[in-house]
Amino acid sequence: MKFLLVRPHAHLPTSKWLQSMITLEPYAQELIASAILPPHEVEICDLILPENPIEFFKETLERFKPDFVGFGGFSSQFNANKELAGITKKVLPQAITCLGGIHSSSYPTGCKFPELFDLIVRGDGVSALKIIITSLEKENLLPESEWILQPGSDNFDELASKSPPAIKRDGIDAKPRRDLVDSSKYFCICYGEKGKKSKTLFPQIACVRTSVGCPNRCSFCVVHFLANGKYMQRTAEEVVDEIASLPQEYIYFVDDETFINTKRLRRIAELLIERNIKKKYLAWARVDTVCKDPELFVLWKKAGLEFLYVGFESLEEGALDDYNKNATPAQNREARKILADLDFNLHAALMVHPNFSKQDFLIVQKAIIEMAPSEFAFTVYSPPPGTQEFLESKDKFICDDPCLYYDCIHTILPTKLPLKTFYKYFSILYLKGSAYIPARTNKIRVPLKDFFRVLIGAIKFGWIVKRMYRRYDRKYW
Numbered sequence: 001m002k003f004l005l006v007r008p009h010a011h012l013p014t015s016k017w018l019q020s021m022i023t024l025e026p027y028a029q030e031l032i033a034s035a036i037l038p039p040h041e042v043e044i045c046d047l048i049l050p051e052n053p054i055e056f057f058k059e060t061l062e063r064f065k066p067d068f069v070g071f072g073g074f075s076s077q078f079n080a081n082k083e084l085a086g087i088t089k090k091v092l093p094q095a096i097t098c099l100g101g102i103h104s105s106s107y108p109t110g111c112k113f114p115e116l117f118d119l120i121v122r123g124d125g126v127s128a129l130k131i132i133i134t135s136l137e138k139e140n141l142l143p144e145s146e147w148i149l150q151p152g153s154d155n156f157d158e159l160a161s162k163s164p165p166a167i168k169r170d171g172i173d174a175k176p177r178r179d180l181v182d183s184s185k186y187f188c189i190c191y192g193e194k195g196k197k198s199k200t201l202f203p204q205i206a207c208v209r210t211s212v213g214c215p216n217r218c219s220f221c222v223v224h225f226l227a228n229g230k231y232m233q234r235t236a237e238e239v240v241d242e243i244a245s246l247p248q249e250y251i252y253f254v255d256d257e258t259f260i261n262t263k264r265l266r267r268i269a270e271l272l273i274e275r276n277i278k279k280k281y282l283a284w285a286r287v288d289t290v291c292k293d294p295e296l297f298v299l300w301k302k303a304g305l306e307f308l309y310v311g312f313e314s315l316e317e318g319a320l321d322d323y324n325k326n327a328t329p330a331q332n333r334e335a336r337k338i339l340a341d342l343d344f345n346l347h348a349a350l351m352v353h354p355n356f357s358k359q360d361f362l363i364v365q366k367a368i369i370e371m372a373p374s375e376f377a378f379t380v381y382s383p384p385p386g387t388q389e390f391l392e393s394k395d396k397f398i399c400d401d402p403c404l405y406y407d408c409i410h411t412i413l414p415t416k417l418p419l420k421t422f423y424k425y426f427s428i429l430y431l432k433g434s435a436y437i438p439a440r441t442n443k444i445r446v447p448l449k450d451f452f453r454v455l456i457g458a459i460k461f462g463w464i465v466k467r468m469y470r471r472y473d474r475k476y477w
């Protein structure tokens with residue numbers, strides 16, 4: 001059989017813009033491809049890359065003629081996946097179509113389109129595909145369970161109401177099939193080291209996953225729901241072997257939360273140092289971990305950690321409690337100081353709530369100054385599709401299909417301020433934040449073309465955000 005694994009193109013202008021700054025390899029598709037062994041054949045079709053993704057997809061279908069087409073992606077890409085599945089059914093009516101990824105895992109009932117998808121996979125795609133292949137090889141039948149759903153089956157609703165199983169050991173230990181993609185196409189904005197010259201702001205980068213899931217329960221995050229509350233980890237030795245095998249200088253840890261198990265992370269850093277592996281790393285960390293074990297970050301600085309993404313969300317006590325962040329503003333401040341003293345480049349994520357007043361936006365402006373220098377990202381609180389809060393908010397949504405707007409920048413809930421004013425203040429946050437990006441404050445010398453790419457990109461993004469209100473019904477403006 002021939003398998004085609006598809007990463008869909010971006011749908012929202014904000015997501016398309018983000019891709020101009022960070023385009024990571026299709027890691028989920030690479031992991032899932034590891035489940036397909038000879039004599040079966042597999043290709044990855046990464047639609048983020050071509051200028052005309054639909055044409056490219058049709059050409060791939062006509063050239064490769066897959067028997068099975070698997071789609072993945074975020075909730076905001078669901079329409080793109082529907083369109084691609086529709087094309088598949090037209091071009092290759094016999095092909096099996098399967099939808100996996102975050103959207104199908106968290107909100108399977110919203111994916112019940114039997115004319116488009118033969119299967120819906122929730123959670124661990126690697127182990128699921130192994131089961132699908134075995135079932136097709138043995139009986140030429142499609143499997144059915146609460147994990148692998150058939151939208152055309154009478155059992156769909158009952159099975160979809162049950163929880164998906166947690167990721168299996170097979171899923172966490174899968175080796176990504178990087179040979180199926182052109183690694184030179186993937187990059188991430190990085191700011192180099194303080195005072196040094198940087199060859200580029202957009203180095204090629206590889207992804208490495210050391211764990212799946214998170215023991216925390218932040219209200220805006222779907223991770224614990226997807227991982228069924230579990231936190232699964234790879235051994236330090238396996239992680240370091242994988243890093244050592246990669247040609248790229250930069251490594252992005254694509255964990256949901258990397259530093260939770262400080263003992264394991266200490267071992268990984270020690271091994272990287274012992275084995276003299278000289279690379280640079282980007283990772284997400286929680287402030288409570290930083291405060292609890294600052295020495296771990298001293299060690300990681302030595303190992304090459306350069307860029308830390310931190311979800312501070314707010315410097316207001318009540319807000320952090322509302323988001324169930326399990327951290328305090330004092331920890332936010334302390335963690336920022338620890339990381340700034342170690343000269344890490346910081347990405348600070350701060351959250352805006354739809355019920356924000358002008359005063360609340362001014363408070364965030366003050367937080368920018370307090371948390372600088374940093375690459376700032378501002379998100380708008382939205383209940384994730386599939387969660388109880390999402391279902392309870394159903395009557396409040398201000399867009400026809402909230403899933404398609406779910407990118408953490410588009411609000412799906414009504415705003416207290418008129419939308420035009422809300423997004424004006426929201427774009428001002430980005431404008432203020434851009435004055436403190438590490439490239440500027442670190443005085444890193446970068447090629448002029450990269451400097452202009454960031455500058456023009458920032459202006460473009462500000463323009464997109466300021467005009468975002470236009471994507472909603474006029475009554476909300």
Ligand code: SF4
Nearest residue numbers: 214216217218221256
């Ligand atoms: S710590 Fe991060 S990954 Fe974990 S629940 Fe919170 S936002 Fe999600």
